[in-house]
Amino acid sequence: MVGGGQLARMTHQAAIALGQSLRVLSAGPDESAALAAADVRIGAHDDLAALRDLADGATVVTFDHEHVPTEHLRDLVAAGTRVAPGPEALVHAQDKLVLRRALAEAGEPQPAWAEVRSAEDVSAFADAHGWPVVLKTPRGGYDGKGVFVVPDTAAAAELVERHGTLLAEQRVAMVRELSAQVARSPFGQVAVWPVVETVQRDGVCAEVVAPAPGLSDELATAAQELAVRIADRLGVVGMLAVELFRTADGILVNELAMRPHNSGHWTIEGAVxxxxxxxxxxxxxxxxxxxxxxxxVAVMANVLGGAAAAEDWAGPGLDERIHHLMAHWPDVKLHWYGKGQRPGRKLGHVTALGKDPAAVRARAVAAARYLADGVVDPAFAFPTEH
Amino acid sequence: MVGGGQLARMTHQAAIALGQSLRVLSAGPDESAALAAADVRIGAHDDLAALRDLADGATVVTFDHEHVPTEHLRDLVAAGTRVAPGPEALVHAQDKLVLRRALAEAGEPQPAWAEVRSAEDVSAFADAHGWPVVLKTPRGGYDGKGVFVVPDTAAAAELVERHGTLLAEQRVAMVRELSAQVARSPFGQVAVWPVVETVQRDGVCAEVVAPAPGLSDELATAAQELAVRIADRLGVVGMLAVELFRTADGILVNELAMRPHNSGHWTIEGAVxxxxxxxxxxxxxxxxxxxxxxxxVAVMANVLGGAAAAEDWAGPGLDERIHHLMAHWPDVKLHWYGKGQRPGRKLGHVTALGKDPAAVRARAVAAARYLADGVVDPAFAFPTEH
Structure with missing residues (x-):
């Protein structure tokens, strides 16, 4: 697996049960997966020699992020390496313009969009779809990075000047965000999980509620079928997460991830x-x-580096916070990634299971907030469900 | 963790979620845990230098088996290493005579027993409790090794000659075998799981059914309380499995394990x-x-090396058998230990969950037998539960 982050770490955990062991290409020895895997190569994901070394003797090469240059993957494939997902599929998760074109061709629901190279292009797009316009860098963005909500032509001009070609999207009147995950094998077998609601804060996933509360069977099935159609059409092998905007009228595709995804962490305990x-x-x-x-019901809450990750933090240390977490919420499952603590960084997550969505969510959120900030939000103080 | 077997392998998996990483002292690089852990030391469990190297910088030293010499553990403790369970507790899982004495002193239920050093001692024991007599080597036995069912004085004489001091036990008229697991922290907190039924074949655990079918609440509680009393009295830190004989009258303690135990593998999926x-x-x-x-209901079935592990096996290979397992039993959870295949060796286990004990057990057993022997027992052909 290319990338030594928490996704590789948790994939290694799963590999152990299958009698496998994950070889990890990690940027450094202190990355999350490098601390836990038996076979770690230190190297960069955009270094072809490191990728070739990783592939040597491996059954298949796969990814914990989307940032490997497509030409390097084509090179590996040409040399006989099995790469999953393959570069022709993966490019749709790497390049948002490529994705928009493919979805348009397939007639799948998505926000109005255009490829823009100048302030005039953006202005013309806004004439049709209104301000503000959402501008996105086609490649390299994640967790809200590379996404700009632009109020006028002047702001657009500055972004186009800095970034060159951009993707312009209509700002969608969104009710909430959903995610539909599907796995697809080379044989073409697919498996879908229940559609979940994802709650973002500052462009970063904060909570995931499975199944999405109050989602109609019709819309849930439509989202699952959409995910399966995309996986089939693009020839995805492995996990595909289809991030969706729920609007008043239906669902629109936001973006894709072709790997295990934050919206699916709940499946560790919440699914067979x-x-x-x-x-x-x-x-x-x-x-x-x-x-x-x-x-x-399963609810996952991310632990982002918060007050307790700040340099001047004088409250209970991490070990003490984990003690308290375990004492107060003996049924909440902790997943700690072993990374250095920095504000805003994804340091771990917790998952709670139960029957009542509001109670389960309160439990997970309270536990995650306690780990992140070292304080118990009175609104979430030690809720229990019986 | 001292020992590189499957218990260490699965403990490493659990450590990953806690943000930890297990350092493993493994007899060789191909042991089960050595294939999966990030920090592996190759060395023998009875080599004090190897144990000291393992302990250097570790938070605590613990075990995947009972075979570390007690004097080495005392040496580590004297040097300031935290050892859990400590040597004074662990000796009760290492030495069956020490255990029998301690249980007698505590007044806990156990089979009639005696320390025997001669054929005459065995004969006198048999006069009181009848033939056959069960003779056990006090140390070093596991999976039925070191246990002898002796019909007469001549056979007893031969064993005493070969092994020296032995433990003699009355052969118990056993209805079935149970296991009560408890965890105990240094703080004295204890946690018990439901009492399970263990099914042995040729002295080796074959299946575990949780909870033990048809066990009365009274007896289940009595077994849990017994396990807690033993853990407290012996000062166990970590997991304790109390293997029990269910007789017509009640329960008797067979032996102890102070580590994760085969009778608790079901807890990976079957318990929070x-x-x-x-x-x-x-x-x-x-x-x-x-x-x-x-x-x-949760049922665990061990996969012991069977027909398919024999040298002359011409049927489907391991990878093909795993394919078939996954295709036929998509809800059965596989745990494969990555070891070399040998007849009789514990190679992996499977766990099935559900509502009906008979149906769940049939599913787990069929899946395990298919992996072991490469054939589907018609009596267990692809059972499903709806």
Whole structure:
């Protein structure tokens, strides 16, 4: 797996059960997966020699992020390496303009969009769809980076000057965000999980509620079918997350991830087969596992570096906070990534299971906030569900 | 963790979620845990220098088996290393005579027993309790090794000659075998799981059914309380499995394991907190997690090297058998240990969850037999539960 982040770390955990071991290409020895995996190569994801070394003797090469240059992947494939997802599929998760063109060709629902190279292009787009316009760098963005909400032509001009070609999108009147995850094997077998609601804060995933509360069966099925159609059409092998905007009228595709995804962390405890195991099954060409839920409701809450990750933090240290977490919420499952603490960084997540969405969510959020900020929000103080 | 077997492998998996990484002392680089852990030291469990190297910088030293010499552990403790369980507790899982004496002193239920040093001692024991007599080597036995069912004085004489001092036990008229698992922290917190039924074949654990079918609440509680009393009295830190004989009259203690145990593998999927995570929480002095079950019934079936592990096996290979397993039982969870295949060796296990004990057990057993022997027992052909 290219990339030594938490996705690789959790994929290694799943690999252990399958009798496998993940070889990880990690940018450094202190990356999340490098601390836990048996076979770690230190190198850059855009260094062809490092990629070739990773591929040497491996069954298949797969990814914990989308940033490997497409030409390097084509090079590996030409040399006989199995790469999953393949470069022709993966490019749709790497390049937002390529994705928009493919979805348009397929007639799939998405926001109005245009490729823009000048302030005039943006201005023309705004004439048709109104201000503000959302401008996105086609490549390299994640967790809200590379996304700009632009109020006028002057702001647009500055961005186009700095970044060159951009993707312009209509700002969607969104009710909420959903994610539909599907795994697809080279054989063409697909497996979908229940559609989830994702709650973003400052462009970063904060919480995921499975299944999405109050989502109609019709819309849930439509989202799952949409994810399967995209996986099939693009020839995805492995996990695909389709991030969706729920609007008053229906659903629109926001973007894709072709790897285990933050919106699927709940599946570790909340589904019979986790996204990490399923990704491995798919890229290794094994039959896929059951995606049935293990409880009526699962909620995942991210722990982002908060007050307790600040340099001047004088409250309880991490170890003490973990003690308190375990004492107060003995049924909440902790996943700590082993990274250095920095404000805003994804340091871990927690998952709670239960029956009542509001109670489960309160439990997960309270636990995550306590780890992040070292204080208990009175509104979420030690909620329990019986 | 001393020992590189599957228990260390699965403990490393649990450690990853806690933000930890297990350092493993493994007899060789191809041991189960050595293939999956990030920090592997190759060395023998009875080599004091190797143990000291393992302990250097570690938070705590713990075990995947009972075979570390007690004097080495005392040496580590004297040098300031935290060892959990400590040598004074662990000796009760290492030496069956020490255990029998301690249980007698505590007044806990156990089979009639005696320390025997001669054929005459065995004969006198048999006069009181009848033939056959069960003779056990006090140390070093596991999976039925070191246990002898002796019909007469001549056979006893031969064993005493070969082994020296032995433990003699009355052969118990046993209805079935049970196991009660408890975790205990240095703080004294304890957590128990439901009492399970263990099914042995040729002295080796074959299946575990959780909870033990048809066990009365009274007896289940009595077994849990017995396990807690033993853990407290012996000062166990970490996991304790109390293997029990169910007789017509009640329960008797067979033996103890002070580590994650085969009778608790079902907890990975079947309980909120697995025995592996709980062992880590306990030895790291964290609060213990919920032991609630995630489904009404969980059944674990071991995969022992069978027909398909023989040298002349001409049927489907391991990879093909895993394919078939996954295709036919998409809800059965596989745990493959990555070891070389040999007949009789514990190579992996499977776990199934559900509502009906008979149906869940049939599914788990069929899947395990298929992996072991490469054939589907018609009596267990692809059972499903709806």
């Amino acid at each position: 087969t986790s996204q990490f195991e399923q990704h491995l099954r798919a890229v290794l060409d094994y039959p896929l596992g059951s995606t049935a839920m293990t409880a009526p | 907190t697995s025995q592996f995570e709980q062992h880590l929480r306990a030895v790291l002095d964290y609060p213990l997690g919920s032991t609630a079950m995630t489904a009404p």
